[in-house]
Amino acid sequence: MSRVHVTCTVNGDETEFLCDGGQTLLNALRDELGLTGAKEGCGTGDCGSCSVIIDGRLTCSCLVLAPEAQGAAVLTVEGLASGDDLHPLQQSFLEGAALQCGVCTPGILMAAAALLDRNPDPTETEVRYGLAGNLCRCTGYDKIVRSVLAAADSQRTTSQRTNTEETA
Amino acid sequence: MTVTESRPESSSEPPAARPRYRFVGTRPVRHDGLDKVTGRARFAADCDLPGQLAGCVVRSPHAHARIISIDTGEAEAMPGVKAVISGGDFPAVAPGDPNYDMGVNLMARDRVLYEGHAVAAVAALTTDQARAAAAAVRVEYEPLPPVLTIDAALDPAVGAIHAHMFTSGADPAPTEPSNVSQLTNFARGDTEAGFAAADVVIEREFTTQPVHQGYIEPHAVTADASQDGKATVWCSSQGHFNVRAQTAAMLGWETARIKVVPAEIGGGFGGKTTIYLEPLAVLLSAKAGRPVKMVMTRSEVFRATGPAPGSKFRVKLGARSDGTLTAGKAQMAYSSGVFPSYAAFLGAWTVFESYDIADFEVEARNVVLNTPRSAAYRAPSAPMSALATETVVDELAQALGIDPIEMRLRNAVSEGAINTLGAPFPRVGFTECLEAIRDHPHYGAPLGPNQGRGVAAGHWFNIGESSSATVNLNEDGTATVVTGSPDIGGSRASMALMAAEELGIDVYDITPVVGDTESVGFTDITEGSRATFATGMAVVEACRRVVADLRGRAAKMMGVDVSEVDWADGSAVHAGGEHDPLPLAAITAEAKKTGGPITVTGSLDAKGVGPSFAVHLCDVEVDPETGVVQVVRYTAAQDAGTAIHPSYVEGQIQGGAAQGIGWALNEEYIYDGDGVMENPGFLDYRVPVASDLPMIDAVIVEVPNPNHPYGVRGVGETSIIPPLAAVANAVAAATGRRIRDLPMSPVRVLDAIVNSGSDSTDSSSSNG
Numbered sequence: 040m041s042r043v044h045v046t047c048t049v050n051g052d053e054t055e056f057l058c059d060g061g062q063t064l065l066n067a068l069r070d071e072l073g074l075t076g077a078k079e080g081c082g083t084g085d086c087g088s089c090s091v092i093i094d095g096r097l098t099c100s101c102l103v104l105a106p107e108a109q110g111a112a113v114l115t116v117e118g119l120a121s122g123d124d125l126h127p128l129q130q131s132f133l134e135g136a137a138l139q140c141g142v143c144t145p146g147i148l149m150a151a152a153a154l155l156d157r158n159p160d161p162t163e164t165e166v167r168y169g170l171a172g173n174l175c176r177c178t179g180y181d182k183i184v185r186s187v188l189a190a191a192d193s194q195r196t197t198s199q200r201t202n203t204e205e206t207a
Numbered sequence: 208m209t210v211t212e213s214r215p216e217s218s219s220e221p222p223a224a225r226p227r228y229r230f231v232g233t234r235p236v237r238h239d240g241l242d243k244v245t246g247r248a249r250f251a252a253d254c255d256l257p258g259q260l261a262g263c264v265v266r267s268p269h270a271h272a273r274i275i276s277i278d279t280g281e282a283e284a285m286p287g288v289k290a291v292i293s294g295g296d297f298p299a300v301a302p303g304d305p306n307y308d309m310g311v312n313l314m315a316r317d318r319v320l321y322e323g324h325a326v327a328a329v330a331a332l333t334t335d336q337a338r339a340a341a342a343a344v345r346v347e348y349e350p351l352p353p354v355l356t357i358d359a360a361l362d363p364a365v366g367a368i369h370a371h372m373f374t375s376g377a378d379p380a381p382t383e384p385s386n387v388s389q390l391t392n393f394a395r396g397d398t399e400a401g402f403a404a405a406d407v408v409i410e411r412e413f414t415t416q417p418v419h420q421g422y423i424e425p426h427a428v429t430a431d432a433s434q435d436g437k438a439t440v441w442c443s444s445q446g447h448f449n450v451r452a453q454t455a456a457m458l459g460w461e462t463a464r465i466k467v468v469p470a471e472i473g474g475g476f477g478g479k480t481t482i483y484l485e486p487l488a489v490l491l492s493a494k495a496g497r498p499v500k501m502v503m504t505r506s507e508v509f510r511a512t513g514p515a516p517g518s519k520f521r522v523k524l525g526a527r528s529d530g531t532l533t534a535g536k537a538q539m540a541y542s543s544g545v546f547p548s549y550a551a552f553l554g555a556w557t558v559f560e561s562y563d564i565a566d567f568e569v570e571a572r573n574v575v576l577n578t579p580r581s582a583a584y585r586a587p588s589a590p591m592s593a594l595a596t597e598t599v600v601d602e603l604a605q606a607l608g609i610d611p612i613e614m615r616l617r618n619a620v621s622e623g624a625i626n627t628l629g630a631p632f633p634r635v636g637f638t639e640c641l642e643a644i645r646d647h648p649h650y651g652a653p654l655g656p657n658q659g660r661g662v663a664a665g666h667w668f669n670i671g672e673s674s675s676a677t678v679n680l681n682e683d684g685t686a687t688v689v690t691g692s693p694d695i696g697g698s699r700a701s702m703a704l705m706a707a708e709e710l711g712i713d714v715y716d717i718t719p720v721v722g723d724t725e726s727v728g729f730t731d732i733t734e735g736s737r738a739t740f741a742t743g744m745a746v747v748e749a750c751r752r753v754v755a756d757l758r759g760r761a762a763k764m765m766g767v768d769v770s771e772v773d774w775a776d777g778s779a780v781h782a783g784g785e786h787d788p789l790p791l792a793a794i795t796a797e798a799k800k801t802g803g804p805i806t807v808t809g810s811l812d813a814k815g816v817g818p819s820f821a822v823h824l825c826d827v828e829v830d831p832e833t834g835v836v837q838v839v840r841y842t843a844a845q846d847a848g849t850a851i852h853p854s855y856v857e858g859q860i861q862g863g864a865a866q867g868i869g870w871a872l873n874e875e876y877i878y879d880g881d882g883v884m885e886n887p888g889f890l891d892y893r894v895p896v897a898s899d900l901p902m903i904d905a906v907i908v909e910v911p912n913p914n915h916p917y918g919v920r921g922v923g924e925t926s927i928i929p930p931l932a933a934v935a936n937a938v939a940a941a942t943g944r945r946i947r948d949l950p951m952s953p954v955r956v957l958d959a960i961v962n963s964g965s966d967s968t969d970s971s972s973s974n975g
């Protein structure tokens with residue numbers, strides 16, 4: 040079978056890879072690009088551990104064919120931090136002990152990042168529904184939800200400060 | 208990284224009696240945290256080797272069938288296929304061999320015993336090729352009738368699955384094989400007299416279905432067998448020394464031929480205390496001469512790896528009008544899948560263990576079915592036994608008009624009470640947990656319409672076993688702490704905290720490492736809530752020897768006798784004060800001159816485990832139109848002994864509670880009439896998601912275990928025991944109906960509401 044050539048942006052970098060037509064984006068990320076942050080917990084769209092953000096939309100990468108990524112901007116957990124600066128969610132997950140085994144963490148971080156992008160000030164219920172596609176079997180979600188709320192808080196405080204500085 | 212010491216989400220107060228520690232009890236960001244929030248951490252499926260092949264297992268579509276023939280010819284000729292194996296490639300195992308059950312479970316021999324049972328495996332260049340080849344392995348079956356329910360297994364007219372299985376523990380010894388693998392009896396006192404002395408006696412029946420541990424990381428392994436007859440195995444497990452021993456046993460190899468490198472483990476909960484893929488991958492790799500990677504699909508995880516047993520009980524308890532329990536009687540059956548297990552023994556042990564009951568009789572049967580071999584799941588067997596006991600205790604309290612916490616306080620075991628096995632309880636914190644819940648604002652908070660509140664208790668005895676730890680001091684005064692316990696939920700941080708406390712250096716000057724089977728001493732599985740307890744003890748022992756060594760070296764450097772040198776706050780201190788204190792880094796910098804590198808190993812078989820009790824409080828709201836039960840508030844108090852890292856203790860409490868809530872409300876294996884699992888995926892096997900749950904308020908109770916240097920009890924398992932009954936009692940309070948068959952799915956709840964046959968007063972009798 041001839042391989043498909045795909046050009047897209049992954050974590051801000053122009054990226055090319057070859058894949059099989061039937062290969063999932065999750066497989067391509069992991070096996071062709073060596074980005075193993077996204078995990079395959081089910082392969083059927085039910086656990087969210089493969090979550091990535093494609094052109095701003097939270098997506099189960101196990102349900103997307105790799106060739107569909109042609110021309111798209113893909114963000115994975117490996118691209119969440121900017122250099123040495125962790126994303127506020129990463130920081131709050133560390134401080135809030137929001138992970139035990141950590142296998143769900145990459146997907147949950149991406150789902151939470153997508154949630155905060157569209158709703159910077161979510162309620163607890165909105166966080167719970169925003170993460171309802173992501174299974175975590177270890178934590179009972181308590182510390183995850185608290186950490187997402189804490190990250191939202193710190194993000195708002197930072198952006199308020201930036202806004203004030205800009206207007207001052 | 209910063210050390211966060213706030214306790215924002217816990218309502219527990221540090222008890223005044225607790226010694227003050229500098230590090231133990233704080234909440235540093237875990238050492239492996241950064242890797243886990245950036246995607247860097249390597250879990251089992253993230254380990255790849257150059258030139259590796261993809262392996263795939265051929266699984267049985269039948270629950271029970273004779274294998275007439277296996278033809279691998281077509282598969283072997285397919286593109287990319289490098290090796291095919293089946294049962295004949297493994298050492299023969301005879302019924303009765305200690306390796307028989309595991310050997311046959313890994314790869315079927317003459318029969319398949321459950322749907323999903325492995326019959327062959329293939330390695331090929333790509334996953335697609337391996338799957339295509341697996342589909343081309345021709346297996347001819349002669350289907351046999353499957354045994355699928357506990358009732359069928361108990362029926363003597365139903366043929367035995369294993370012709371060699373005679374009920375053990377039965378007296379007289381049976382002469383016919385049966386599907387009852389084992390019988391456990393415990394008795395104390397005069398049960399009939401005990402019931403006669405009761406003012407109220409209640410007897411109830413309960414059933415639960417098998418449930419899966421549901422770890423999010425499927426089983427995965429990469430194996431590389433080399434020409435010298437050795438193999439390296441990368442996999443995630445709860446104990447890599449155990450993987451080594453079992454893999455070697457399954458292959459008939461000497462243990463030393465196998466090295467197991469622990470990957471990060473994406474959840475286990477007991478389910479990764481055994482092996483499924485490792486010997487297959489090693490054998491395929493040896494045959495193909497290349498590394499082989501195998502990853503289970505989620506469907507394989509459900510169909511072929513360890514669910515917790517299903518159960519069926521009849522439990523009877525009697526109480527006097529003052530609430531004192533007088534007698535108990537339990538008839539129990541656990542189904543452990545296709546092979547025997549300790550499930551019934553553990554159930555019999557735990558069913559009445561929390562209460563001081565003078566007279567009791569317990570009879571428990573372990574039965575086998577044509578379903579996957581069960582595996583440990585967090586406090587194995589106790590959630591089901593607690594469902595029964597805690598529901599009946601609740602009903603007794605209701606019948607007697609006694610507050611449910613008060614009822615339990617009157618009967619709670621405490622130090623010196625004799626347990627089911629006849630041994631006295633050490634110091635335990637059951638009463639303290641009950642009081643913590645009674646005094647919690649949740650207990651008296653008002654309830655809304657259609658809401659109800661339930662309380663339930665549970666405990667796990669915990670285990671010790673063998674652990675090793677090596678402490679290496681580095682030239683710059685930092686330390687590496689190597690243990691053999693996989694970190695399944697923050698144990699690296701706990702090890703570092705205890706080492707920091709002992710050595711007196713900062714917790715981030717300690718690098719906690721999980722060593723492979725060739726880099727650290729033997730360590731048993733992370734199970735039985737033992738890692739922080741037992742491996743922690745090994746760390747403490749090693750650190751104490753390091754300190755002794757450091758004192759000796761400091762004495763040399765000071766030119767004084769070692770008896771004049773103490774260790775305080777990370778420095779050697781001269782008792783007379785004539786010499787300046789020597790910080791650890793000053794001693795390690797001079798190590799070459801004082802005797803060479805400082806490295807010490809602590810190895811022990813840990814004794815003195817501390818049982819951990821928990822009491823859970825649950826509010827539910829039941830939709831009377833649909834039967835949907837929503838948990839709206841949840842508080843869980845548990846005795847941790849001492850919480851080394853309170854955040855991860857809370858995490859264990861919260862995680863276990865969530866799993867128990869799933870077990871109570873949604874989760875179950877569903878089979879069709881032929882024994883084919885109908886819900887082998889997360890869509891139909893529904894584990895709780897974030898929107899199903901409220902915050903879970905974890906209240907850490909600390910009644911230190913006197914037998915651990917820091918008072919640790921081990922907290923991993925107890926938290927899953929009370930939720931089944933706590934939710935059931937809450938549903939009963941909300942609806943006035945007792946549901947004793949799990950899960951309490953909407954259909955069942957609605958049926959109970961609409962059909963008032965299942966009320967709370969059947970088969971209770973009053974003596975009085």
Ligand code: FES
Nearest residue numbers: 082084086087101
């Ligand atoms: S792996 Fe994609 S949703 Fe589970």
Ligand code: FES
Nearest residue numbers: 139143175176177
């Ligand atoms: S931390 Fe283990 S699954 Fe979420």
